[in-house]
Amino acid sequence: MSEGFDVIVVGAGPAGNAAAYTLARAGVSVLQIERGETPGTKNVQGAILYSHALEEIVPDFRKHAPLERQIIEQRMWLMxxxxxxxxxxxxxxxxxxxxxxxxxxxxxRFDRWFSDLVRGAGAIVINETTVTGLLKDRAGRVIGVQTERAGGDVLADAVILADGVNSLVGQRAGLRADIKAEHAALAVKETLFLPKELIEQRFGVADGQGVVIEVAGRITHGMIGTGFLYTNRDSLAIGIGCMVSDLRERGIAPYQLLEGMKRHPAVKPLLEGAAMKEYAAHLIAEGGYKALPNLYGDGWLMVGDSAGLINGVHREGSNLAMTSGRLAAETLIDLKKRDAPFTAANLSAYKAALDNSYVMKDLRKYAAVPDFLHENPHVLGAYPSLLSGAAREMLTVDGVDKRTKQSRILADVRQKRSLLGLLGDAYRFWRAFK
Ligand SMILES: Cc1cc2nc3c(=O)[nH]c(=O)nc-3n(C[C@H](O)[C@H](O)[C@H](O)COP(=O)(O)OP(=O)(O)OC[C@H]3O[C@@H](n4cnc5c(N)ncnc54)[C@H](O)[C@@H]3O)c2cc1C
Incomplete structure (x- = not known):
């Protein structure tokens, strides 16, 4: 055992906070290092909180967490x-x-609240400090971290990497590769201030209730990606993200897509009079199951975005981050109780716990989706467009009989996609999402 901490947690996002809190509550000595001025300042999310993951860690969080609105309605728009x-x-x-x-x-607000709990549970939390590398012994076992501060090396029996999607620390230590452009989406997000009463009027909700809108279709110019519009207490979060490889190939900047979405006739009236509060851009790991790195080794564990644990199909990330942080912590707690060393063989219990949870079960279920979307990019543009065309035709009352309208719709479908093409798309879609 080292003379430092039992565990060092790198990063204070949902994954790092879940891990540090679980460890500290069990009496494990924890040092958590965060590069931001305060936790949350560097973090970007839509943001929907899926409460099940937090309930397992802080069962009474509803009494004190800074929650904006409870989502009572989910809309899915094809644009x-x-x-x-x-x-x-x-x-x-x-x-x-x-x-x-x-x-x-x-x-x-949420990250700061969670971080206060971590401190309250007994962990030492240091902000404004960047971890620059991992310390290893001669056998290659991770024994601590290097920081940018003078004399800033700190020893620990285990290090949890919760440093987010780029995980430069993991990359530099050779624990994972750089994220590929075809496995990452670049998302941009604006927070727009709008008085609470106007939000409730426009979205048809009461005080404390909220609506989330997920958007797909030609709004992304045929690139793989989606947009969103979420209601906070007195602000709206609007964003859009597309695969980095697509954006690069098309030479389109994400903010152009966001401007297009804000100008769309279905969105514009909802934003009327809203004032910009904040603009942010962030990567999202979209490689899915097949792109996951190794998640543990001698003296280290990887959790959350740094491990690529994102369910892109359901737009879930923070819950996978919190669950993986908790499971990593529980693995270490259990080993410590049994006086078992933090070897790769022993830490494989973390991977087994993840495999047994919804995290890996869901990622495995959608393992074929990233390849399906890359090989069939037309599905994101052609079908929403066909649906819009069909709706417009059928809803226009212009003296043309409905059978003729139906024939026009079918002709439009056949012109854009052959029967074989349609059947092939349906089969491939079923295989990827089944
Ligand atoms: C636009 C957008 C919308 C999203 N919407 C949703 C949503 O609605 N719901 C949802 O569940 N998920 C959503 N996600 C995904 C979600 O944000 C992530 O899955 C989640 O934040 C992952 O948590 P994490 O703790 O692993 O990483 P992060 O939240 O990225 O936290 C990593 C932390 O590590 C710190 N750090 C990094 N490097 C170092 C270093 N070297 N030294 C010290 N500290 C370091 C960072 O400052 C940061 O605080 C969204 C993501 C984006 C980009």
Missing amino acids: DEGQACTGVSYRDDGFSEMPHNRYTIIRT
Whole structure:
């Protein structure tokens, strides 16, 4: 055992905080190092909080966490350039009585709140300090971290890497490769101030209730990606993200897509009079199951975004981050109780716990989706456009009989996609998402 800490946690996002809090509460000595001025200042998220993951760590979080609105309605919009199919939505005012409900949050506030709990549980948290590398012994076992501060090397029996999507620390130490352009989305997000009453009027919700809108279709110019519009207490979060490889190939900047989305006739009235508060850009790991790095080794564990644990299909990330942080911490707690060393063989229990959880089960389920989207990019542009065209045709009452309209729609479909093409798309879609 080292003369330093039992565990060092690098990063104070949801993954790092979940790990540090779980460890500290169990009496393990923890040092958490965060490069931001305060936790959350460097972090970007939509942000939907999926409460189940937090409930497992802080069961009474609803009493004190800074929650914005409870989501009672989820809308899914398919957008063409000028039109939008806004018909798919699910509203349930009963969500508030359900245990695993969802909330919108603002990450700067949420991360700071979580970090206060970590400190309160007994961990030492140091902000404004960047971890620059990992210390290893002669056998290659991780024994601590290097920081940018003079004399800033710190020893520990284990290091948890929770340093986010780029994980420069993991890369420099040769624990994982740089994220590939075709495995990463670049998302931009604006927070726009809008008085609370206007939000409630425009989105049809009461005090404390919220709506989230997920957007797909030609809004991304046929590139793989999606947009979102979420309601906070007195602000809106609007964003859009596309694969870095697509953006590079097309020479399109993400902010151009965001401007396009804000100008869209279905979105513009919702933003009327809103004032810009904040602009942020961030990468999202979208490589899925097949792109996961090794998640543990002698003296180290990788959690959250740094391990690529993102479910891009359901737009979940922070919950996978918190669950993986908790499972990594529980693995270390269990080994410490048994006086078992933090060897790769012993830490493989973390991977087994992840495999047994929704985290890996979901990632495995959608393992084929990234390849499907790369090989069939037309599905994101062609089908929303066909749907919009069909809706426009059928809803225009212009004296043309409905059978003729139906034939026009079918002709449009056949012109854009052959029957074989349609069947092939349906089969490949089913295989990827089944
Ligand atoms: C635009 C956007 C919208 C999203 N929307 C949602 C959503 O609605 N719901 C959802 O669940 N997920 C969402 N996600 C994903 C979610 O944000 C991530 O999955 C989640 O933040 C991962 O948590 P983490 O702790 O692993 O990483 P992060 O939140 O990135 O935290 C990493 C931390 O490590 C620190 N750090 C990095 N390097 C170092 C270093 N060398 N030394 C010290 N500290 C370091 C960083 O400053 C940061 O605080 C979204 C992501 C984006 C970009």
